[in-house]
Amino acid sequence: MANLGLLIIRLVVGLTFVGHGAQKLFGWFGGTGVTKTGEWLESIGIKPGGTIWAICAGLFELVGGLLFSAGVLTPIGAALITIIMIDAIVSVHGRNGYWLTNNGFEYNFVLIAVVIGVALIGPGDYVLFYRP
Template structure:
């Protein structure tokens, strides 16, 4: 049983990355453009360009989520995204109450930890990172370090 689970690990990790990236990018798109059923601005519309910190957070969500979704620069995009969610939790939500269930910071906390996991695991299966690594390896060029995938 354990061998089968280990064999499926990169694929499950790839699906996890895709779902987390999609949800994060959708949140950014909703905040920036008012699409996908969301309107995150304080006036019920989109965020004003350059408004601190919301507009910058939404750009990180859209771009970082898109990169994670595609599995392109996954570790770097996940690192920046995790940091932005840590900032959101500690500087936006925690001032209202200590626990995420009390202060509305559950999504920020969950995204923060999910992206931190991806920093250490990499993109898993189905990511563009892996395609680029394979293409580089077939040309005989130096291959960047990747987390080992257990088979």
């Protein structure tokens, strides 16, 4: 059952990050795409090069989510997700305190704990490629 539990966690968290990356990079799933995401990043003080940072954030989310959900190079996927969540805390949510009700970093922190926990435990037996 632990392997099934790890699979569920990996798929839900990983594919959610794939979706967030696709929102930033391609404007899919109601996202704003690279240009508007870059403009928003510049509006919160990430200058110069908001568009470049939007591409980096989107790639970290997309690639990190793919690796994490597939159970392939899980620690690298977890690291990419952790980096982007730390950035979200530093850039946006940290100044609002912990609780999500105040737009704080509670959710980002929980996601960091989940991906690091799975990376330390391992992805389980249900992965994209066979692991001996």
